[in-house]
Amino acid sequence: MKRKQRLEALYGALNERILVLDGAMGTMIQSLRLTETDYRGTQFTNFHKDLKGNNDLLSITQPHLIRDIHTSFMEAGADIIETNTFNANRTSMSDYDLEDFAGEINRQAGKIARQAADNFTNMTPDKPRFVAGVIGPTTRGACTVHDVNDLASRNITFDTLVNDYQESIVALLDTNIDILLIETVFDTLNAKAAIFAAKSAFDIVNYELPIMISGTIPGKDGRTLTGQTVEAFYNSVAHANPISIGLNCALGADALRPHVKELARISESYTSVHPNAGLPNELGEFDESPGHMATVIADYVENNFINIVGGCCGTTPKHIEAIADVVSGQSPRTIPDIEPGCRLAGLEAFNITKNSLFVNIGERCNITGSAKFKNMIIANEYEAGLGIAESQVNEGAQIIDVNMDEGMLDSEEAMQQFCNMIALEPNIAKAPIMLDSSNWDVIETGLKCTQGKSIVNSISLKEGKESFIKQAKLCQHYGAAVVVMAFDEDGQADTLERRKEICKKSYDILVNELSFSPHDIILDPNLFPIATGIKEHNKYAIDFIETTKWIKNNLPGALVSGGLSNVSFSFRGNNIVREAIHSVFLYHAIKAGLDMAIVNAGQLALYDDLPIELRKAVEEAVLNTNVNATEQLLKIANDYKDNKLSEERAENPEWRSFPVSKRIEYALVQGITTHIIEDTEEARQNADRPLHVIEGPLMDGMNVVGDLFGEGKMFLPQVVKSARVMKQAVGHLTPFIEEESAGEQTRYKGKIVVATVKGDVHDIGKNIVGVVLGCNNYEIVDLGVMVSCEEILETANRENADIIGLSGLITPSLEEMVHVSKEMQRIGCSIPLLIGGATTSKTHTAVKIEPHYSNNQVVYVPNASRAVTVVSTLLSDEKRIPYISSIQNEYKDVRARTEKRRSGQNYLSYEVAKTKRPKLDWEAFVPPTPRKPGIHVFDDYALEELIATIDWTPFFTSWELSGKFPKIFQHETVGNQAKQLYDDAQELLNEIINKQLITAKAVVGIWPANQVNHDDIEVYSNDDPNKLLATLCHIRQQNQKSDNTVLHSLADYIAPKETGIRDYIGGFALTAGLGANELSQHYIDLDDDYSSIMIKALADRLAESLAEQLHKRVRIDLWGYSPDESFTNNELIREKYVGIRPAPGYPACPDHTEKIKLFKLLDATNNANVSLTDNYAMSPAASVSGWYFAHPESRYFSTGNITKDQISSLAQRKNVEFTDLERWLSSILSYEPN
CATH class of the missing domain: 3.10.196.10 (Vitamin B12-dependent methionine synthase, activation domain)
Structure with a gap:
């Protein structure tokens, strides 16, 4: 078969079944108990170093043994065999002084595997066998410190790895392999070097092969040896567009399960796993039996985890045979629909999707913007500089901007040293890095030091299209997102039209000509200083905001960023005014779609906390709504000099001096009950009627709570505390309201009847949902637990409820919920039905409940944080119909998938199933007699x-x-x-x-x-x-x-x-x-x-x-x-x-x-x-x-x-x-x- 046919067969097979990878080459070689003479063969009889243990060399000296091992694994059922090249690279071979033979070892190993695979394909044409060229991790790590006295030192460089890997890959490609397998990745930076080398090698041979990538998790913490989580590792190598991403080595199948599960959840590629045969015993041997390993793999299959499976250390043809048996005829993992987004990584994943909140990029590790940081770096005080980076992360920065552009420095060396030192500080390294420089060489140096997925800041059309494309391609090869400045050969865009023009031109080149992911494009439309006294500058901020809106509507997927400090530059030295400008600008820019900005995370003033006079003046300047805005702002700026809003805001013991309505709002947001009764009483005495206190300051405060919760700025326990404050305030007012007998009702957004269904006594989740909805001004009628269908429906009718919510924990509650839905249909009820509780699910709701109730919509609500959005949408005249339609279509798809899955199951008859029970040895086991029966x-x-x-x-x-x-x-x-x-x-x-x-x-x-x-x-x-x-x-x-x-x-x-x-x-x-x-x-x-x-x-x-x-x-x-x-x-x-x-x-x-x-x-x-x-x-x-x-x-x-x-x-x-x-x-x- 030719390469094209083999690749078509490979992709076809992956769509139809689970493919089997081979087992441990090293284990099989060890079982042969070879001598030094065997390793030397005839070619290296007089070599000056011992060669025993150099398994890769056997492809030259004992090719028949390697061929026999490949054959044994294919006879056991392997679809894919791995070349004997795990250490066949210059770095690893240098331990034997055989670095000059690295290319030849790869060529011979590739030929042996190709011939062995072709022999089996010829015998079974309907089941072709494939060859994966193995690229091992080498014996060194690009993130590993070389000298403990110099934490920035490394025992190998990225460039060295790329050169070594490229030599090996080109040699493998010469042998007509089908796949490149970059495996046992303990250091993601090594893997990125291998990917870079592979892309370069493909350019040399003028064709591409699919790439498999497999990391290794050595411990219980679920991280690679260099500290990345599974998702961070995935984000960091996904730019390779691999055919599969998986895990191998270090752990047995049992211990790998949670990590494989996580990978299966997040990966848009096929997933692979080749575990060890358990953990090594005290003799370094692997004891896990083929049967046990196959049982665990069967669990993987049942749970839709894998597409490719094999074995690593300790696995033999018997293990592969057992695995092949359990996956035979089973459906492969279905690749899930993953929400599109910009998926970055440090040691931890950081994903930016359409539902993400605004992203803070820490600005203070920038020599051009922080004199303090600059002085530290020039004085070679890099550890002090790390302290600034850590403080930014602690203050809320989600990405760290690093800039070393300074004429007195070797900027490339400084970037390398600082990035290498960051890598050793988990509290900093967990965040992605933004590599910021006007010099491409400095940026590239940073890319060679960061194992995660970073952001390049920036590239542009400043030097023409050719240079732009070259740098963008390199960003793709390194696996980085990219900030694109609105800058071309005619200069920086400084008008609305120029901003739109350059952003569109840049986006089109990246997406249409380079297939760059639009979600990895971060457009910066240029944020320049306002209020400078020059009339033309007055539109800079509003033009940026308008450009942001345009980008969001016209360039799908692209993100928008800006350098926040620029906009206030004309007020340098006046921190309070600068903070106010930043706050007002962000308030409007975020609403327009701004995704991120370079900020000082610890010095962002809240928009609502700004003095009204200052906020009004700043707002007019930012939005350019007053021709005299600059003069007005300059006039009041001196009143605020030498102050800092953020310091006043950080801890405000003066909140008791606020007006009573603001004190009530503060208490609600902070969950403070200490003064709420006296503040409520004061508000009552100032109000015309007690009811007005509820409808005024209390509801206003709860609206703030609801907004903060919806934006992810408050968490559930805080919301429940806020509800406690609210209830105590309302409790104080109730007697006065009753005494007044006003006959008026508080105006709620809607009325919801909630209940734990008949026969079930669990209500924690229901109570939390009730509190959260109550905090968002919905009236909750809580019927408690063990509530009959009749009581639920009678109450809903009597209360004229807008929605019914059912909860339950035990599985019989599911059937009771079905009963309620049928009764709602029977009596002609026509309000939405919400389903929630630990035992409920979207699948059960779609398959078992919704088909019985067609008068309105049934909606599964997984948690309290989703409840508000679901309820508000269902009660919205504008949003209800399209939302219900989308839910109905979604549930229809769920039913179809469930039916397909059900029809694909192979259920044995009960009588036959009993014959498949485990065979326990009751002759060898004596049941223990209880001491105290x-x-x-x-x-x-x-x-x-x-x-x-x-x-x-x-x-x-x-x-x-x-x-x-x-x-x-x-x-x-x-x-x-x-x-x-x-x-x-x-x-x-x-x-x-x-x-x-x-x-x-x-x-x-x-x-x-x-x-x-x-x-x-x-x-x-x-x-x-x-x-x-x-x-x-x-x-x-x-x-x-x-x-x-x-x-x-x-x-x-x-x-x-x-x-x-x-x-x-x-x-x-x-x-x-x-x-x-x-x-x-x-x-x-x-x-x-x-x-x-x-x-x-x-x-x-x-x-x-x-x-x-x-x-x-x-x-x-x-x-x-x-x-x-x-x-x-x-x-x-x-x-x-x-x-x-x-x-x-x-x-x-x-x-x-x-x-x-x-x-x-x-x-x-x-x-x-x-x-x-x-x-x-x-x-x-x-x-x-x-x-x-x-x-x-x-x-x-x-x-x-x-x-x-x-x-x-x-x-x-x-x-x-x-x-x-x-x-x-x-x-x-x-x-x-x-």
Whole structure:
């Protein structure tokens, strides 16, 4: 096959199936136990250095061995084989003094692989084999310090890497390979050098090959060796337009899973993975079996993670064969639709999309703009300069501008030194770098030092089109976004028309001639000083703003930036006026579409905080609305000299001197309740009527809160605190309003009835949504929990509601929501229906709920932050119809995809599925006999003992703050708010414990048990082992992924009765919510939603902590099968222990009705004060129950969907009606019930 045919076949195969990469060349070579003589061959008999271990050299000295290894992997099922060239580059070969042989090694390795692949393709033309030319990371890193006494030193340069890589790549291209594989990337700057070399090599040979890129994550922190997150790594190399981006080496398939999942979520390329066979043992060997590795890969396939899969260190043809078997016939990952945007990176990803807030670019690491920074650099005080960079990041700069243009400096050397030192400071390096210079060589030097995706500032048409294109192409090769100045051969654009003309010309060249991503184009239409006294300058700011609007409407995807300090340059020395000009300009420019600007992040005054006189004068100058604006501004400028607004604003103890309406607004925004009653009373006395205080300053303040939340400038806990202030103020006014009997109602934007559906007691999420909507001036009618369909609809009708919102946590709630939607349709209800809660999803809403309600729109609302936008749109006369149409089309697509996915599944019959159960060796395993069988009651469990095992991460999630504890405290956006929330939680938790406000209780049981009928477990009395107490009916997986798929049921982990082995099972029920509802209501009565929601969130955490501690006590003492275990809290959270505790209603046992048997066995209602609702939710809400399994091979899994024959069998075994069981298990049916 010719190259073109092979590439067509490659892309065709990737669209149809998962391709298999080969395994570990090094492992196979090691297994041959070659000697020094073998490595030397006949060619290097008298070479002056030892060559043993130089595996790449074997392509020259022992080509038949390499060919045999390729053959063994293709016989095992590999579609793609990798050339034996991992170290075949000058840098790595220099360790053997063989650098001059690097090119020849690549040529020989490529030829061997090509011949081997062609042989197999000839034998099986319908399954062609492909050759990937391997480009390894080399033995050095471009981000690695060479001398610890000189932190800017590096042990290899970018240029050296490019030259070495280019030599290797050109040699590989000579051998007719199909793919370039840049793999085991530990230093992204090395990978960028390889990409640069590949692009250059393609120019030499005049054709291109697809590039695969694969990084490596060596530790648990999910970062590369040089500190990048997975998404930052992706953003940094995506400019290569690779056929695939993946991960390999360092970790086994289990440990790589979360990182592969993340990559699959964000990548617009195909995804690949070739993990190690586990981690090396103490002898450096890899122990993970082919079977285990294949099982994990099957999970990858099931979750739509991968397109290409193979093996790295320790993997043999047996591993590849097992992998090939599990992916055979399976669908490849579908590439997701990714929102377009400018995707930058430092150590962390920074994405700018159409919904992003304004981006602050830190300006103070610019020699031309900061005398302080300039003096530091000239004095060679680079570490002091790093302090300025770090302070900018801490003050909110999301990108750091670096400029070293100074006649007294070697600017290239200074740029290299500073960028290299930044790379070693994680707090700075997390942000992308803007490389700023008027000298292209200085910019290029910076590009060779930054592993992330940077911004070049700038290029232009100043020196003509040819130079512009050359620099733009280099930006593409380096993988950088680019600022384009409105500058051509005729000079800088200084009029509106010239700005438009040059921006369009530049954009068209980049997009149409160079295929430059429009989202990586940042246009700077030139921001010049205003109010200079020269009439022509008066339009500079408004022309910039108008150009920004034009760009947004006419140059799709392009971003707009500007150098903010320029606009105020005529007032240098008067900081307060300069800050005012910046604030007013940004206020209007951002509304026009300005995406970013170079600013001093710590000195941005708030528009609303400016003195009115100054703001008016500045606004007239910026917008050029008054011919005398310059004179007016100059006249008042001296009044503000030697002041700084930002310093006055930073901490303002004088807010108590504000007018009362502003004090109320300040208290609402800051969440301060201290003075709200006295301020509200003062406002009441000044108002004509008490109602006017609500409709005036209180609503005005809440509108500010709503706007800040919508703009991402406030977070959920702050909004809830604001609601607490509002409620206390309204509570004070209510008696006066009632006394006045005005008969008037507060004017709300709309009325919403919210409820947790019948049978469900969980309401944290519902309460938060209610608070957020209330803060945005919607009237909330909260019906509470366990609300029947009839009550919901009667209330909505009586209250003349505009919207109904349903919430639920447990899966039976999903069916109740379907019931409500059907009833709404039946009675002719015609208002929108919102669906939310932990168990809900867009898919369930689209497939199960929306088809039953066509009178208006059903909308899935994933979290509180989305609720306001959804509600305001649904109630907008202008926006409602197009929004509903878009939702209907989206849900139609969801249904189509779901049906396609469902029809593509291979469900075995239930009888056949039982034959696919795991084969556990019951002859070799003796079930541990419990030390203390029977029932154990834990009454009034000490809450203080639960603090140490609290998993705080879900706590922050419930408040819509994303991040893992305790790392969340360092998050640049939500860190401060997370810390404040945590401190508030600690304070309330201490009060709960000290005053004994909540009680925790639990009951644990351990009983003899045996498996019967494959999927059932008989539970016997401890007193009489022949006395049957209950039969637990479990569910088995039926979706066959491959011929080797193992289909699990929890019953598999209990010894079958026919073995004669006595086994055991445990169960538990607990709560940490006794008193929580009453305490929560107490805070509601005090108009304190914040503490009310906090109580329930803390009770949930305490309950989960109690579940963790009880399970540990069971393992160590009560059952005692793991008496010597010792795990940290993090290890407990990650479930490192032996055994599992699956809960009824969760993926491994999704049947909530089985809780009845558990509660009866435990007598949970009497022993733990936990009861079940009609829909089998536990009450109190902060309760947990489940089973204990002790078998060392027990694991969590999801049953997935099941077929009608298993439902029929289950109904017979449980002695219940078939249709009733269909209703309870509706969320896992593989078919639509009648």
